[in-house]
Amino acid sequence: MSRSDVSVPDSELIRRLQEADLDALGVLFERYRQRVYRTALAIVRDPAAAEDILQDCFLKVYANAQRIDVSRPLAPWLYRVTVNLSYTWLTHARHQRTPLEQVSDLLPGPMKQAPDQVTEQSEIRQNVRRAIAELSLDQRVVVVLYYLNNLSLQDIAEILDLPVGTVKSRLFYARENLRAALGSNLGWLPEVAHGYI
Amino acid sequence: MGISSLLLRMGRALCPQRCLAEDALLDNLIYEALLDEALSVPPAGAWERLRSTISEGAARRQGMWVVQEVRSNAAQRVAQERQAARVERQLSMLRQGRSDHWRQACEVLWGNVFPTYVALVNW
Incomplete structure (x- = not known):
């Protein structure tokens, strides 16, 4: 991607893509690949699947270039496609009878390190990751979009094609479920236990 | 919402x-x-893989699309012709059956009225 490509707006790149300019797709890919990949990874918890979703997402951009509305931002469309592809992958994975217990095996981090390397903070972090993985898919998607991508509730509602109230409700109950799962962890952190914060 | 959530909310409010x-x-x-x-x-290498996937797909479409379409059309044509022939056979049998049925009905009717009708018709 050249320096000049960085400043080209998405709408112009899509117009070029509509004229079969594959380099324009390359610029879009470079611009959004990390966002798409990390969103998919946070939802499906599988790096190989996340890469497949990344590829499929941009294949859809290529295949549907003529139908993309250039007057609207591209990011929400990409997020929506990513979420839908993640849903599809998880549905197929579920049908392949992957035991729920194996989900925790997919979590990277100190769980796979030697016990003496696991610190208290790391253990709490792993507990939070496990709790997020155990949320319902709808709640997990909202958590990922809100915390990982720093999207507003309005943006998330547009991506998921839901009312803002529904998004707010899912986020609220996701936080409640996480709070319930981590109740003891939240309690005995020194800052909270001694009332410093 | 369970009692624990309700108590939690009350605690938060306090x-x-x-x-x-x-x-x-x-x-x-x-x-x-x-x-x-x-x-x-x-x-x-993710972009390179995606680019090659798209390029191979486009080449496949341009090179083989016409051939595949002709093949599929031929297969469809044969199937359609067989189906049409089958339907035509069934229709002709139905028509023949109806005419036979009508003839038999007439024979029975006229036979009751005019006993020698059947012999005259089938002669």
Whole structure:
């Protein structure tokens, strides 16, 4: 991607893509690949699947270039496609009878390190990751979009094609479920236990 | 909503400062938990693989599309012709059956009225 490509707006790149300019797709890919990949990874918890979703997402951009509305931002469309592809992958994975217990095996981090390397903070972090993985898919998607991508509730509602109230409700109950799962962890952190914060 | 959630809400209402602190803490924990994903990057060569996939697909469409279409049309044509012939056979049998049925009905009717009718017709 050249320096000049960085400043080209998405709408112009899509117009070029509509004229079969594959380099324009390359610029879009470079611009959004990390966002798409990390969103998919946070939802499906599988790096190989996340890469497949990344590829499929941009294949859809290529295949549907003529139908993309250039007057609207591209990011929400990409997020929506990513979420839908993640849903599809998880549905197929579920049908392949992957035991729920194996989900925790997919979590990277100190769980796979030697016990003496696991610190208290790391253990709490792993507990939070496990709790997020155990949320319902709808709640997990909202958590990922809100915390990982720093999207507003309005943006998330547009991506998921839901009312803002529904998004707010899912986020609220996701936080409640996480709070319930981590109740003891939240309690005995020194800052909270001694009332410093 | 269970009783525990209700008690939690009441506790929050009574202790807003403590609850705000827990909310902030929970937010930080979630952010930290997703840090691995936030820092993750796609594997190297992802764009090259995607580009080759698209290029191969386009070449396949341009080179083989016409041939595949002709083949599929031929197959469809044969199937359609067989189906049409089958339907035509069934219709002709139906027509023949109807005419036979009508002839037999006439024979029975006229036979009752005019006994030698059947012999005259089938002669």
